Amino acid sequence: MNHHLRFILGKVLYIILFVTIQAAALVIMFFYFRDKFAYFYLICILLSLAATIHILNNTSSNPAYKIAWLIPILLFPIFGGLLYLLFGKYRMTKRERAAGQAVQRQISAIMDIAPPSGQTALDILEQQSPEAALHARYLFRSSGTPPCGHTQTTYFPIGETMYAAILRELESAESFIFMEYFIVDEGIMWDGILEVLERKIRQGVEVRFMYDDLGCLFTLPRHYDRILREKGLRVCVFNPFNTILSPRFNNRDHRKICIIDGKTGFTGGINLADEYINAYEKHGHWKDTGILLRGEAVWSMTVQYLALWDFAAGEEDTFSRYAPPADWIAQIPHDGFLLPYTDIPLDEELVGETAYLNLINRSEDYVYITTPYLVIDNEMITSLCTAAKSGIDVRIITPHVPDKKTVFFLTRSYYEPLLKAGVRIYEYTPGFIHAKTMVSDDTYAIVGTINLDYRSLYLHLEDAVWMYRSSAVKDVKYDFLNTLTSSQEMHLEDFGHLSWPKKLWLGILHAFAPLV
Incomplete structure (x- = not known):
């Protein structure tokens, strides 16, 4: 059975039909409540207000993630609160x-x-x-191993x-x-x-x-x-x-x-x-x-x-x-010493990001990073910039050939503050680099599934291995340096002036980056 026939008969078609039915149901609801629109509008506003209060009171959420939800609630008060209740917060049964x-x-x-x-x-x-x-004790307490x-x-x-x-x-x-x-x-x-x-x-x-x-x-x-x-x-x-x-x-x-x-x-x-x-x-x-x-x-x-x-x-x-x-x-x-660990979003403990931040913040000589996506929060930007300004050799390799053009455009938008701080950024020119590695000072390394983006750090179930003085640490470093020979270093002058439509689009992407 070829891919086209599988698509027609497969579950994708059922999902499209299901979403269409749900959209139609929302339209029918709107017209059904047309005569009592004032009451319907009031209920929606109250839902949006409740969602807003919940978001602001959630001290464990990242500020960028809060903003990403507050914007649609403010722009679409009728359905904004409902969207947050449906998608914004998952509570276990x-x-x-x-x-x-x-x-x-x-x-x-x-x-x-x-x-x-x-x-x-x-x-x-x-x-x-x-x-x-200190590294190991945190991972032990947060992931259990x-x-x-x-x-x-x-x-x-x-x-x-x-x-x-x-x-x-x-x-x-x-x-x-x-x-x-x-x-x-x-x-x-x-x-x-x-x-x-x-x-x-x-x-x-x-x-x-x-x-x-x-x-x-x-x-x-x-x-x-x-x-x-x-x-x-x-x-x-x-x-x-x-x-x-x-x-x-x-x-x-x-x-x-x-x-x-x-x-x-x-x-x-x-x-x-x-x-x-x-x-x-x-x-x-x-x-x-x-x-x-x-x-x-x-x-x-x-x-x-x-x-x-x-x-x-x-x-x-x-x-x-x-x-x-x-x-x-x-x-x-x-x-x-090896420590395999996992990051599960249901416990609201950002194990993956904290492990990366610990390694960056405690580096003394260098920290080398490979990631397919670079869509990072203020904490990560601050850590990388502070390390580079402190004289740490901070280098990052990202793809030159994108798998998702929107995310690639967003990734490149984070280059400017990092480059200005002294972080050196390279793009893997032969194609797409999907590796998720971090190595520091010939002493520590992390290899796993965790990207430097909001989905990996906040929403997905992930796993990785933390290493201290393992023989693989030097192999991760050697591989990074070898990959640099097939990568192009990026500079501020490589990026021309953005047109106002692109700036507008980029502003929207930044606002919704935690949801991308």
Whole structure:
């Protein structure tokens, strides 16, 4: 079945029809209340007033996010408040809250178990580097997983090499395979993985697969989960896209995780689609990165995976069943300290942004960043500018070939204040860079799924790995410097004078940047 026919018969058509019906319902409501418009208008104004008060009283929200919602409420008082109630704030149901608390208790119980030596990796880290322990302690308290030793790392500077490694590791699976991805697209990459998964299922390996419904909206057929279940996979579709009129629409599972037997784990920016391994050219050469962990830290990834699975699927696993043998972990040599962490928007703790800010603010020599999008809040701009003005070598690589022209235009608009402060910005000229990395002082690095934009930092479920003195840190730095040779440095004079329509459009984009 070709893509055009799949589009006609697939779920996209149902969503378009559903949205059209809802729009028609709003028009009918308007004409129905025409004779009593004064009452209808008063109710809408009261809703907008209530929404405004709620936004202003929400001390945990970023000011830019507040402004982005206050503007439509002021411009469209009739429906502005209603829009905010529908999209602006997601509150968990009683069942979801209870399930989330139960999972969190299980995570805490597992992670609080003291090791046989009585000394945790955090204790050792505090002795070796109190400053590094500050980073780790925050991530431990905010995401629930501690720093780990006894873990080897392999950094992948391109999707093709990571794909080959995933295939090799999947072939070695003996007990279970857990996978979780934002985008899955039928093609060379996914077909190769699926073939191995089906074979492993026949060998008795448990295979779980979780994917985001909206992320796969245009890439997978309708009811694809049924197809996978028929092949023997346990499948969870995260946040099914049944209606646009829900704040859940904004919270997507942007994580990319692959775990084999609780011993090996992968994460990074690489989804399961052919452009990520340059099997075909979508936006020029696709530059992406990832990391493999082997050892103790993979247990943290396993716990994080099961926690979200149980929350999304309404199940209750015994996490300890999937723990790797303690004697096997003890044989893995130390390679610095690793801390896999997640960021979940429902807890209103900005783990992803805070981890980045901690690294930037504590840098002494340099901080190098790759990100596909640069749509940042005042806190991030201030940190980057302050670091550069303090003499820190701050460099950022973004794409030269955009995947979304509006976001690309918005990304470039943030260059000016950064360049004026001394931040050096480069664009990857061969194509699109999708990597999300940060490395500092030959000591710290972060590799994961977290973009420097509002959606990643505020709305999406994300994951990453924090590293201290791991061998992968120098590999991340080397890859950044190597990527610079294929990138064009940007200067203020590279951007001509904007026409007034573009300035107007840019002003609108900046106002609504937290919602883009």
